[in-house]
Amino acid sequence: MSSSRSPFSNRRHFLRNVTAGAGALLTGTALGPALAQSGAPALITSERMRPQLPSGVMSGDITRNKAVIWSRTDRPARMVVEYANNQAFRDARTVNGPLALSSSDFTARVDLGGLPVGQTVFYRVRFQDIQNATIYSEPLSGSLPIPGGIERDITFAFSGDEAGQGWGINEAWGGYRIYETMRRFKPDFFIHSGDQIYADGVIEKEVKLDDGTLWQNLVTPAKSKVAETLDDYRGNFAYNLLDLNKRRFAAEVPFLVQWDDHEVRNNWYPGQTIGAAEKRYQQRDLSTLAAHAKRAMFEYNPYRIEPSDPERVYRMFNYGPLLEVFMLDERSYRGANSPNRQTVLNKDAAFLGASQLRWIKQALLRSRSTWKVIASDMPISIVVPDLNPDVPTGTYEAWANGDNGKPLGRELEVAELLKFIKRHNIKNVVWVTADVHYASATYYSPEKASFTDFKPFWEFVGGPLHAGTFGPGDIDRTFGPDVRYVSIPSDMKQNRPPSELLQFFGVGKIDARSKIMSVSLHNVDGKDLFKVDLHPEI
Structure with missing residues (x-):
């Protein structure tokens, strides 16, 4: 990669921990139980009260300064997306997205606009339980490069x-x-x-x-x-x-x-x-x-x-x-x-x-x-x-x-x-x-x-x-x-x-x-x- 790609050099570091929690989403498969057993029993019981994200997070349909963020939960819950142009989430913005309901198989997406051209956007997705607004899922993180700006590879x-x-x-x-x-x-x-x-x-x-x-x-x-x-x-x-x-x-x-x-x-x-x-x-x-x-x-x-x-x-x-x-x-x-x-x-x-x-x-x-x-x-x-x-x-x-x-x-x-x-x-x-x-x-x-x-x-x-x-x-x-x-x-x-x-x-x-x-x-x-x-x- 040429040096013109430097604004994106932090993506891989940021995403090292993305799959740490994602692997546990395979509960019932060869990977899931082993990961689930690594926590204390009380923590596992508490975690089950939270909305889960069994399909991870995705982004797509990026064009100019826009991108769609997608995820899926396991129960009626509201999608919440937090995003910033730095992995520390300084000055992050939060978007309260749509409700994920059974009518969409608990999938939801947010179409973000006004994103920083030519930079990497870091995002976190959570779901807020609609039965108990104090309960949120654990966040899952992702990143995406926004096109445009200074010409780069x-x-x-x-x-x-x-x-x-x-x-x-x-x-x-x-x-x-x-x-x-x-x-x-x-x-x-x-x-x-x-x-x-x-x-x-x-x-x-x-x-x-x-x-x-x-x-x-x-x-x-x-x-x-x-x-x-x-x-x-x-x-x-x-x-x-x-x-x-x-x-x-x-x-x-x-x-x-x-x-x-x-x-x-x-x-x-x-x-x-x-x-x-x-x-x-x-x-x-x-x-x-x-x-x-x-x-x-x-x-x-x-x-x-x-x-x-x-x-x-x-x-x-x-x-x-x-x-x-x-x-x-x-x-x-x-x-x-x-x-x-x-x-x-x-x-x-x-x-x-x-x-x-x-x-x-x-x-x-x-x-x-x-x-x-x-x-x-x-x-x-x-x-x-x-x-x-x-x-x-x-x-x-x-x-x-x-x-x-x-x-x-x-x-x-x-x-x-x-x-x-x-x-x-x-x-x-x-x-x-x-x-x-x-x-x-x-x-x-x-x-x-x-x-x-x-x-x-x-x-x-x-x-x-x-x-x-x-x-x-x-x-x-x-x-x-x-x-x-x-x-x-x-x-x-x-x-x-x-x-x-x-x-x-x-x-x-x-x-x-x-x-x-x-x-x-x-x-x-x-x-x-x-x-x-x-x-x-x-």
Whole structure:
């Protein structure tokens, strides 16, 4: 890190004690009882009278001088947030937040404004018992860097796909180890590119590995069946926050979150009905399931709700003159999965939808930041067939249709956006994504494309965070992809467990002086797999 990062040097020292109390929140797991027994019996009895914070604290949706602080308690209580620009909390401000009630599964968030630009904000969250106003929870602490101010280096991480294919929290292996690895890179924020949960994936207590050993999962009732009710979906989000690594990371690194399919059900689209071949579901209307999933996702993340459009997932975040981030929603407005060969861009061919496509065009056009990062929850050229048993063969789930020719179907939206970027000479656009459960780096060049009316650009794929490893996928050549790196062998056996270390994330670093963005890909232990320096177009 360069010396321009010095205002943030106290974050790690401050957060050493964040997880000391957080570990005790895992009461009932292998970690919880041991920690709980370290106190005197009288203290334990007294502590149980306090509201508890079983899911830690999180921050997110940071832009300019604003940030959302999130937490969850275990009973009706009022959220109280104290914050300052120093770890001693001198001249701290206190915000009495909303009531956390059963109607939100006892989650709550506070949207802080007027934060000190270019500085670190330190915060503490407590909950005040509404039955006895003299009783407060123990505080949990976190910190977050506020963008802007004196130009400094920016570091961010990106990945997706968490707790999929039955690979859950294995405490003996170290839990979600990748979060601790990412934390060591000291990112200013983390882009979670979707599949935060696998609502359609059951987690069993044990999974037999190829070598005969057993993978031991932490199990909960919510993860013992597919999610159908609101409480089922809430339980899926709560499950991932049982992991100590994730809670430690979330207390230190702000989240920018989008969704993909497994937040609801594999490869879902609006208006879909689950077919008879899928036997696990009683509730077969995907719109009903999606409504439950979106509500739980909003409750369990530090989302800033847009008052004029409270259902909206796509949004943008300004990190000052070096960077803006544009988060897409490729679920809410898509047409049905199909052979993806439509010749005109209509509702059947929609992926972003007309309104969101207009929004991203205008947002990119208005941007004055050097770098524009588009966070897409699905890659552009990797072919993703829809293999659900209740859809016809030859149906596609992502942008690409696998024919390598001129843009058709959802590719028409990509072509329109890329052409707009070229026509208006919008510079330094980079795409990051996940979904396919392996990492890759691809350079798109019009010289190699069937559709040529665009400026060259890079796309980087991260993931899985903690799920089965698959791929690599076939590549559609419509937009001239030159695949520079793939993180797995072409003959790999599918659904590899986390214990094989084939879990991946990306890191972007923007140098404040040169404005060069360096993007690297890493495995679960942080090993450098690929790196490229992107020089900005001036």
